[in-house]
Amino acid sequence: MLLAIGVNASAADQRAAPESGRLQTILTINAQAPIADLNRATDSLKAQFELHPDYSVGKMFYGYGQLFIATDFLKKKNYLRAAEASKLGFFYIDEAAETDDGDWRLRFLRARMDAFVPASNGRCVVAIKDTDYLQQSTSLPAPLRPMVTLMSARALDTCKQQEKAAAAWTALGKQGEEGQRLLALRNQPAPAWAPAELSLVIRPLAEGAL
Template sequence: MRLNHRLSCALSLLVLFSAQAEKNRVPPAVENIIQHQFPVNRAELQRVTETLFTEYQQQKNVTSLMFYAYGTLKLAAQRAEENDMIGAAEYARAGFFWLDEAAERNETDARVRYLRARIDAFLPASAGRCVIALSDTQFILNSAQTFPQALRSKVKYMRYRALVSCGQEAHAHALLNQLKQESPRLTALALAPDATPDWDISEATQIVLPLAEGK
């Protein structure tokens, strides 16, 4: 997760207050990522990622499994940057397997589907994940779980990007026009076509932390 310094500080306070109110509810490895982000150093990233999986096995908190998948995909990206394509493919395969496993084990939870779509929607078309992102975003928009308007706008933007990747240009164009009318201040609308939006405080407080706390 890419979190700027201000957001990291805010999240640190949120986790602190949450821990005071509901002691030991947030899994420690997840809390560490929320506060400090994933490390860049490969050895440290490997260690943190493995810790997340161990944490999931012990506590069965879906956020630990999702973050484990995120960490594994980051390891894949590092291998790709080093031209270790075999290693990159192995990590990517494992990362997507666990990403899907987490979503399928919690398929009726729109927040978990959001966390999967948050990755898949912004991958290049060659990754072949746009159909999954379309399914997840449609589920979220139709879900009985109520998301605030700001988060729904983010979901629609993810859906727009997935439509583009899937080659559904007419539907993508129509949804983009709808977004510009409904949410003209949505920061993602100003991004380059291949850019990924930074995570923001609403995603942390309304998606990640409630899941981590088992709510």
């Protein structure tokens, strides 16, 4: 059974959000809002990218929303609907990331989901590919590098690449205060979005022109 473990937006992130309809829709999904709000947000994003097929971030967070909806179905033991929503979610996440595979922000967002889902989803291979790309990218801002190392370590662990995973955990501990903070979350669910992720990844994409 496919089950997504989500990435939470902190309350501070949501309070700091500008009055942007598209950004607020994305933050609603990020916060794993109640199912009625999730459904409204995903419907809104779908309407936007149907009108604007190149609206990749809309597809990305539509995919996120479908995975959170799948989790709700799974809690209700509606396994068929959970599997359908999960399949749809990963389809749109991949479509968004692969529309322009040179866009580091979209690759970051795909890894941000894939690195933390259960092994049964089989997404760790994709996460390793994306984090390898990000680590080699000169465009990736320095404040995001510890998170990329965390995602890499988690994906390598999930894929049972223990030697590489151990090296990634060691590297994370050497990446300053943020690296130490994230290392302390080693065995926890996906961490809440950091301010740097909101300002350097989500806002630029959400506020870009359709």
